[in-house]
Amino acid sequence: MKLPIILWITLIILGLAVNGQDQESSIVIWPKPTEETALALSDFQPKSGNIDPSVNEYLQTINEILWEDLEYSTFFKMVSKSFYPANRITEPTDVVFPEWQQTDLRIDYLVIGNARLENNYLVVQCRVFDLKTKEQILGKQFRTIPRYARAIAHRISDKIVSLLSANASQGIASTQIVFEKKTKTGKEIHLMDYDGGNLQQLTSNGTINLTPVWLRDNARICFTSYQNQSPLLYYLTLETAEMQSFPIRGGLLTTPSVSPDGAELAFAARLSDSSDTDIYISTLDGRNLRNITQHPGIDVSPCWSPTGHQLCFVSDRGGTPQIYISDSFGAGLVRITLERGYASSPDWSPDGRYIVFSWRPSRMATFDLYLVEVATKELRQLTQSAGNNENPSWSPDGRHLVFQSDRTGTTEIFTIFADGSNVRQLTRLDGCSNPGWSNYGTAE
Amino acid sequence: MRKIILLLLFTLPGSILLQGGTKEELIRLQSDIVAAQNQIRLLQKSIDENGAITKTLLHQLLDLLNQNNRQIDQIRSYQDEQLQSGNENIEDIVNEIRMLSAKVDELGLKLTTLARTVEDTKQSLEEMQSRRPTPEKAPDGSLMPLPPDQLYSLAYNDYIMGNYELSIQGFLDYLALYKDTEFADNAQYYIGDSYFNQGRYPDAVEAFAQVTSLFPNGDKAPAAVLKSGLAYLNMSNNDSAIELFRQVIRTYPDSPEANIAKQQLQILGVE
Structure with missing residues (x-):
């Protein structure tokens, strides 16, 4: 058998990457893989014996959301349902393999499932088949109250992505996004699923609440609030809605960022009237405070590198706001954006290779999202000709970004693939900004 | 098919490693492969483009043929009319024939262009194929090293991504080849920081000490002394740490690192 030359080359490069590095590096988003995994999702059916007809309503939600999640994950080519064999599949015995294995369909994996209502609980079963071997490679049952049908779909999607992406992603369908939303009295922190569903208001103190970020355990968020007059940092535990103030005080504390090991907080602060705004690092409870930008000029928006040994931040020490990196002591400063203009809100990619930020090049009127490769300082523009696009935040698998844009006339939250394609609007609420993408969900 | 791919995936790199040897050659090979990939992409693009041109020309050709057929039909019916009415206008017919022959000429020209395009495609295909598998060789037969900026970027990328064994080797390779370049002091500093x-x-x-001894005026010198101090601090050798922090303040008083050193002395309770 003769392999196409492009496949050979891909194999050799893959081989080099595997052999040449002790620590495995993450998958890069582009160039895109030449061969996509083709996935078929046969609509989940009511399980035989189910007598409550309302299960159909939940099944519709699960079938819709699961399809969207899998399609949006970037890992699969979803084979259109109109090509599937006609019979309904409730149990594995309903799968007629020769029909699904027809070569013109070219399906690699088949997802089937069923659901029933049992004592007011929704019980969903899901199975995945490898159509080449006819083997079942995933079998899982979920049991929850029917209100969480969406969440079940997200969890099924994450299981499938985690299984079929060769560890490139644990699945982001169960992740969530926090953001600021304008209100009559100021701004309150809100929460939604990664696809814009399940909107919840988290704060309601009637003042201004800004720049929310997630702690590593996803159980708490950290943000700036004016609830006690001056802008200080607070933690909010999501489950209990309990607020806890960060012990360090000053004229202004903002733009927090949690270290990869979850133990330290970097933030911008003006701790006395005589000082300028600098980047500080301390433990989560405010101990071991150190200033890493002891230099005249305003320094804001710190973000940790995935190794925790470097930070990137915005500084106007060179005249206009630009992106710099230094180590976590403040030594070894390097300027990353080489051109003039106004750079802001950097976020370091989960694999460490890129920093995404919003930038208004000189002579331009609007901000757009840009990626810079840290090692080469090469730029790649992600958005263009669509209003202002700002405050990007990476998904935990490094394949998507969430950001704010005023392209529709009001400021809303959008997501985009990390190669600049597939823009998706998440909110239609007027005045949503500063989104922060959560970490991977806690594994079962 | 899947099994063969998997087999290749695991056996290929091993054999390359056995044959190859140094990391530099691997990097070289990797970059050759990337270059080959690019050439293939270019070739693909060129074939696609030429394919598109050929298609367009064929369409134009067909259109012209159809047009001619229509015109010939028109002339025939016109001739019939003329003959029938007995008012033969030979001059008109001659004109039509002239126009037709001009169209035929045009067709011929297009056909020649088409042939040339096909020939070009063939040629560029052959060129690409002949260029692909031969990496550049130095006169003595060894592989040429990567240019300085590429070698530096590769090592720095490994440093940023936390692949410190690779970044140390990469920067050592860089210094072995390009120790007189502008970024040599940075390379030495990042070796130290990778260890750190x-x-x-x-x-x-040890690596930081070489930054100050080999490149005393380099911009990484203050950071190298500071990080040496922090390294001693992490080894619980506070005396050496304090001495080095003071050295930063004394030697590089205007550097940002001098302020960091002052802060460290404050934390240690000494001024």
């Missing part, structure tokens, strides 16, 4: 981030503090101190 791995917690190999004695190695870090």
Whole structure:
């Protein structure tokens, strides 16, 4: 058998990457893989014996959301349902393999499932088949109250992505996004699923609440609030809605960022009237405070590198706001954006290779999202000709970004693939900004 | 098919490693492969483009043929009319024939262009194929090293991504080849910092010492002295740490690192 030359080359490069590095590096988003995994999702059916007809309503939600999640994950080519064999599949015995294995369909994996209502609980079963071997490679049952049908779909999607992406992603369908939303009295922190569903208001103190970020355990968020007059940092535990103030005080504390090991907080602060705004690092409870930008000029928006040994931040020490990196002591400063203009809100990619930020090049009127490769300082523009696009935040698998844009006339939250394609609007609420993408969900 | 791919995936790199040897050659090979990939992409693009041109020309050709057929039909019916009415206008017919022959000429020209395009495609295909598998060789037969900026970027990328074994080797390779370039002091500093981030503090101190001895006026010198101090601090050798922090303040008073050193002295309770 003769392999196409492009496949050979891909194999050799893959081989080099595997052999040449002790620590495995993450998958890069582009160039895109030449061969996509083709996935078929046969609509989940009511399980035989189910007598409550309302299960159909939940099944519709699960079938819709699961399809969207899998399609949006970037890992699969979803084979259109109109090509599937006609019979309904409730149990594995309903799968007629020769029909699904027809070569013109070219399906690699088949997802089937069923659901029933049992004592007011929704019980969903899901199975995945490898159509080449006819083997079942995933079998899982979920049991929850029917209100969480969406969440079940997200969890099924994450299981499938985690299984079929060769560890490139644990699945982001169960992740969530926090953001600021304008209100009559100021701004309150809100929460939604990664696809814009399940909107919840988290704060309601009637003042201004800004720049929310997630702690590593996803159980708490950290943000700036004016609830006690001056802008200080607070933690909010999501489950209990309990607020806890960060012990360090000053004229202004903002733009927090949690270290990869979850133990330290970097933030911008003006701790006395005589000082300028600098980047500080301390433990989560405010101990071991150190200033890493002891230099005249305003320094804001710190973000940790995935190794925790470097930070990137915005500084106007060179005249206009630009992106710099230094180590976590403040030594070894390097300027990353080489051109003039106004750079802001950097976020370091989960694999460490890129920093995404919003930038208004000189002579331009609007901000757009840009990626810079840290090692080469090469730029790649992600958005263009669509209003202002700002405050990007990476998904935990490094394949998507969430950001704010005023392209529709009001400021809303959008997501985009990390190669600049597939823009998706998440909110239609007027005045949503500063989104922060959560970490991977806690594994079962 | 899947099994063969998997087999290749695991056996190929091993054999390359056995044949190859140094990391530099691997990097070289990797970059050759990337270059080959690019050439293939270019070739693909060129074939696609030429394919598109050929298609367009064929369409134009067909259109012209159809047009001619229509015109010939028109002339025939016109001739019939003329003959029938007995008012033959030979001059008109001659004109039509002239126009037709001009169209035929045009067709011929297009056909020639088409042939040339096909020939070009063939040629560029052959060129690409002949260029692909031969990496550049130095006169003595060894592989040419990567240019300085590429070697530096590769090592720096490994440093940023936390692949410290690779970044140390990469920067050592860089210094072996390009020790007189502008970024040589940076390379030496990042070797030290890679050791530092791995917690190999004695190695870090040694590498940082070379920054100040080999490149005393380089812009990484203040950071190298500071990080040596921090390395000693992590080895619980506070005396050496304090001495080095004071050295930063004394030698590089205007550097940002001098302020960091002052802060460290404050934390240690000494001024």
